Amino acid sequence: MATINDNYLKLKAGYLFPEIARRVNTFIEANPEAQVIRLGIGDVTEPLPQACRDAMIKAVEDMGDRHSFKGYGPEQGYAWLREKIASHDFQARGCDIDASEIFISDGSKCDCGNILDIFGNDNVIAVTDPVYPVYVDTNVMAGHTGDINDKGEYEGLVYLPITAENNFTATLPTQKVDLIYLCFPNNPTGATATREYLQAWVDYARANGSIIFYDAAYEAFITDPSIPHSIYEIAGAKECAIEFRSFSKNAGFTGTRCALTVVPKNLIGKAKDGADVEVWKLWNRRQSTKFNGVSYIVQRGAEAVYSAEGKAQIKALIDFYMENAQIIRDRLTEAGLAVYGGVNAPYVWVKTPDGLTSWDFFDKLLHNCHVVGTPGSGFGAAGEGYFRISAFNSRDNVNEAMRRILEKF
Amino acid sequence: MATINDNYLKLKAGYLFPEIARRVNTFIEANPEAQVIRLGIGDVTEPLPQACRDAMIKAVEDMGDRHSFKGYGPEQGYAWLREKIASHDFQARGCDIDASEIFISDGSKCDCGNILDIFGNDNVIAVTDPVYPVYVDTNVMAGHTGDINDKGEYEGLVYLPITAENNFTATLPTQKVDLIYLCFPNNPTGATATREYLQAWVDYARANGSIIFYDAAYEAFITDPSIPHSIYEIAGAKECAIEFRSFSKNAGFTGTRCALTVVPKNLIGKAKDGADVEVWKLWNRRQSTKFNGVSYIVQRGAEAVYSAEGKAQIKALIDFYMENAQIIRDRLTEAGLAVYGGVNAPYVWVKTPDGLTSWDFFDKLLHNCHVVGTPGSGFGAAGEGYFRISAFNSRDNVNEAMRRILEKF
CATH class of the missing domain: 3.40.640.10 (Type I PLP-dependent aspartate aminotransferase-like (Major domain))
Structure with missing residues (x-):
């Protein structure tokens, strides 16, 4: 009788990102007109460098x-x-x-x-x-x-x-x-x-x-x-x-x-x-x-x-994302949130306000602002009370997401 | 103190193909003028289909x-x-x-x-x-x-x-x-x-x-x-x-x-x-x-x-390699060797003649004919006394390899 690796049964039910996807999909089904901006998963959005x-x-x-x-x-x-x-x-x-x-x-x-x-x-x-x-x-x-x-x-x-x-x-x-x-x-x-x-x-x-x-x-x-x-x-x-x-x-x-x-x-x-x-x-x-x-x-x-061209194109890409990070840091600070990271790194780590849990903050941001981030608690117990926002997106999306957070959160 | 996975120490010193590469390289260094034809590793040689x-x-x-x-x-x-x-x-x-x-x-x-x-x-x-x-x-x-x-x-x-x-x-x-x-x-x-x-x-x-x-x-x-x-x-x-x-x-x-x-x-x-x-x-x-x-x-x-083009191009590729296999089967049979496979499969499995071990046959084929195959014993103890020849090569190389085997083995 073929046996399985029982250690797999110890794993939590869902990996973090599938759970985020599930909540976002449920929201979109209920609100098909919403323009959801995803600053959750750390995925790049800009074209591959020409040299590559x-x-x-x-x-x-x-x-x-x-x-x-x-x-x-x-x-x-x-x-x-x-x-x-x-x-x-x-x-x-x-x-x-x-x-x-x-x-x-x-x-x-x-x-x-x-x-x-x-x-x-x-x-x-x-x-x-x-x-x-x-x-x-x-x-x-x-x-x-x-x-x-x-x-x-x-x-x-x-x-x-x-x-x-x-x-x-x-x-x-x-x-x-x-x-x-x-x-x-x-x-x-x-x-x-x-x-x-x-x-x-x-x-x-x-x-x-x-x-x-x-x-x-x-x-x-x-x-x-x-x-x-x-x-x-x-x-x-x-x-x-x-x-x-x-x-x-x-x-x-x-x-x-x-x-x-x-x-x-x-x-x-x-x-x-x-x-x-x-x-x-x-x-x-x-x-x-x-x-x-x-x-x-x-x-x-x-x-x-x-290559010389490749290096220049990559520098431009990095600069672009880091400008996004700066905008995110500035606007969230303006919104009264405590922010960390986002300098020398494409992730901004936000302290959730008002004692909100990470998932509460996720849900509030999704429902009020139609913005997706990543709950800090998904990265471990000590991440509870924090929230990750990624700088990987277009400038328009970053600006719009920040505008919504400042206005509607 | 970080420990390693001791099971790795049970592995035989060399994976089969690196050992073949070692022997071929030694031969080529000693015989730089030799035109070695490789029918060993099961690697394809013809261009990727246009559709792909x-x-x-x-x-x-x-x-x-x-x-x-x-x-x-x-x-x-x-x-x-x-x-x-x-x-x-x-x-x-x-x-x-x-x-x-x-x-x-x-x-x-x-x-x-x-x-x-x-x-x-x-x-x-x-x-x-x-x-x-x-x-x-x-x-x-x-x-x-x-x-x-x-x-x-x-x-x-x-x-x-x-x-x-x-x-x-x-x-x-x-x-x-x-x-x-x-x-x-x-x-x-x-x-x-x-x-x-x-x-x-x-x-x-x-x-x-x-x-x-x-x-x-x-x-x-x-x-x-x-x-x-x-x-x-x-x-x-x-x-x-x-x-x-x-x-x-x-x-x-x-x-x-x-x-x-x-x-x-x-x-x-x-x-x-x-x-x-x-x-x-x-x-x-x-x-x-x-x-x-x-x-x-x-x-x-x-x-x-x-796609329709892809299917046609792949059929042509397969037909080409299978014609190679047929040539290998025919010529080795002509050379008096017992051959198996090479029909519905790109590998011809040859019984080594005269009680030669698989590696003896490998060395003889390499030194006399400058042709590389794969010793059957490299695939397990019961492969001893057999030898694998791959149909993956150009028609010219297959014909030339078979000519040499018929003439010089």
Whole structure:
């Protein structure tokens, strides 16, 4: 009799975004004339950069001639893409990362989940609260937790609260943890990490033999030169950190699909017998066996991100979204709300007024203003009383949404 | 201290194809003038169909206008693609498969591995021997096996030998197994399954509460109308089978990346407490949490496979490769070798002559004829003494490879 993975039964009924979609659809059915503006899910809205499109059209044409046709590519990604990433994203910032340490994938969401494949089931795992739900849910699925409690926390996970009180940067754990998820610029709070703060984490990890999963999906939104873009800008990080990056939010690849994971070669994990094992070898084996590389066409599109035209077009995209963020911050402040984030990050994190719960605020915003955001409690218990607003939308929609909030909330 | 997944340490040092690449590279370095012809890895060589390229160029252009731009798509794939697949590949053959039961992915290799996420670790698992190595290695990684023995078999797996003696179709197990991998047309042997044979497996699975993982990646090569293309052509299969399909081998998508998995809604697995659980719900949750859908551009390319032009172009591609297979069969038979497969399948499975081992034959073919194939023993212990030759190449290369074998082997 085939049995199922019972850990799946521990998962909360709905992932956050499907629940939002359900409430929005119910509202639209009841109010078909409403012009709903979605500032909820962190999805980009503006066209793909011309340089990426040109490169992909050229790549499709390559596929039409048997001499330039590409069959299976390297599971790790093409060298020409890995080398450009190593050079532009890492070496240019003084990070000693080699192309061979970069693995191209079809998404950071996939990599953040799949990375658990290569680690033991006995690791103590720390996440911030609130947190990107994928980190938690993939650990539940892998059997790394107990049941969920009334607060919405899974037994066995170490939750590190991030709130206005600690400036949305978690205090280092007093207990020993083995795997730590950090995300900067942060989803959902929009907080950033200073060099000193990250150095404290790296020092903690090295002292405890821990490994940091560093999610840098939003690094392109950093404008302050003092804020590190990569964990590898921190001394010692190559010995204790894996970094996840994506083309989704800088180049608008959410529907095109390309990301990367950096696994340094001198990163070590422990076997049951205490032996040192190179984590790079395990991830290389995992990707070779359970993955077949990213579409050649898409990799050519990602490569164009590093061309002069690509860089200029991406800067314009980022600037555009960051102007949106500034407008959101300004108008919500004007509306009397306490706002965080939205500087060096595309998310604005709002304190709900009048003691409203996150979902109450969601419903009120949807019904009164026809604006969709994301309830902070969907990201964890400590997100209760907060609300995420995304800067990913057209200028007209952002202006109109803010106008409605100022007038009707 | 972060621990690793010790199961990875049980894996044999090299996956089959990297070892082939290593030997070929060593040979080429020593013989730089040799014109090596690769009939080893099952990778296509001919251009992508015009219909698919046209659709992808149109899709790239869609990405350039914010009104037709696509961000995150459904994790399960776009409805327009799922509906065409359901209609053309399944309903047209009398299979009662709905679009909602089809999950688009970036590769069958990924799906074949990832599917284990949703099943229990206590299942008894059966594979044929020889077999596509990914089925075995992903079970090793998931901790479903013991160590490897001297024969190259992992303890705990049930191996079902397929050899000339049983016409390369495994005898049903006498013991009870829970998860069964079947692949038809078969990789590596090129064998096909009759309706009666598959009915026997479906009956076995239903009697034992087992689930069949049916890999139909090569179904497009079936020309004999009596051979089923899908397991769902067999009565009762919807209650006991998951099917994997790919655009890699019919439409040449090995470098473009698109595949699909069918999980019927009435497929049931058992929870630890004996409760029935819908497997569809688990896979849907897995894909929603650990995957973000296939590139919009690639999905549009896959959709074009079902257009009138696409169908005609794919038929021409398949016909071309199958003529290659016929040439390989004919010339190797002429050379005095016993050959199997290569009819309704793109692989020819050759008995090595004179008691040569599979790797001896590999080395002899490489050194004498500068032709690369795949050693049967790389697919499992019972593949020893066999050799796989792929029909995926240009006509000139196939003719030249066969000429050399006839002359120089």
